[in-house]
Amino acid sequence: MDTAGIKAVVFDCDGVMFDTAQANRKFYNEILANFNKPSLDDEQFENIHMMTVKAAVEYLFPEMDEHRPVYEMITTIGYASVIPLMLMEPGLIELLDAIKLAGWVRGVATNRTNTMGSVLIEHKLKKSFDIIVTASDVANPKPFPDQLEKIMGAYALLPRQIVFIGDSIFDKKAAEAAGTWFIAFKQPGLKAHAHAVSMGEVGELLKLRKYNS
Known part of the structure; x- marks a missing residue:
């Protein structure tokens, strides 16, 4: 991966910036419990991890022609209660600071929709990014x-x-279609230009001064 011309570093949210397994x-x-359905199995969890809420609802409730009751339940439950369960990846803030020091743009590209703002506020990251693009900001999500x-x-x-730093096949395909560099995070089996298992390794790959002094 050639970092000589890099001007922006973009992060996926779930699985990269945060370990969201417990929260999601x-x-x-x-x-699911409110509709008397069993809890997520591992395959379902892996799939919804990549999806927008709309896609996840359609995937989890294929038997329903009308999903309005599910969305009403989602509104009633609200995601805010589980945001504190999201675990920030160690070293994220330090990496974001180093990217800023390099003069590069810091961005987020996530298939989250209306919860991303609350996530950034809860974890005090609102001022750490220059641009946030969610699934609701574009015609087609990852x-x-x-x-x-x-x-x-x-x-x-x-x-x-x-x-672009991501952890799913959706992230890989988005980067491939856009023609950007792609770093696979904690996913050694995912085809990418480079792989990393920590924010420190990302910093080293990007040849940021803090990590290569």
């Missing part, structure tokens, strides 16, 4: 490239001036 399981299991293309457009960047 609790949230969706509570919804695996389509729309989110990364929106960031390119906002800063007049070329694809190879962006590094």
Whole structure:
């Protein structure tokens, strides 16, 4: 991966910025329980991890022609109660500071929708990013490239001036379609330009001064 021309680093949220396993399981299991359905199995969890809420609802409730009752339940339960269960990845803030020091754009491209703002506020990260693009900000969520293309457009960047850090096949496909660099985070089996298991390793891959002094 050639970092010489990098001008922006973009993060996926779930599985990269945060370990959201406990939070997401609790949230969706509570919804399923209210409709007398069993808790998520591992395959279901892996799939909804990549999806928008709409796609997750359609996937978990295929027998329903009308999903309005599910969305009403989601509104009643609310995601806010599980946001504190999201565990920030160690070293994230230090990496974001180093990216800022390099003069690069710090972005988020996530298939979350209206919960991303609350996540950033709860974890005191609102001022740590220059641009946030959620599934509700584009016509097509990941695996389509729309989110990364929106960031390119906002800063007049070329694809190879962006590094996208993700952990799912949706992230990989979005980066591939957009033509950006892709770092797979904690997913050694995912095809990528580079792999990392910590924020420190990401910093080393990006050749940031803090990590290569």
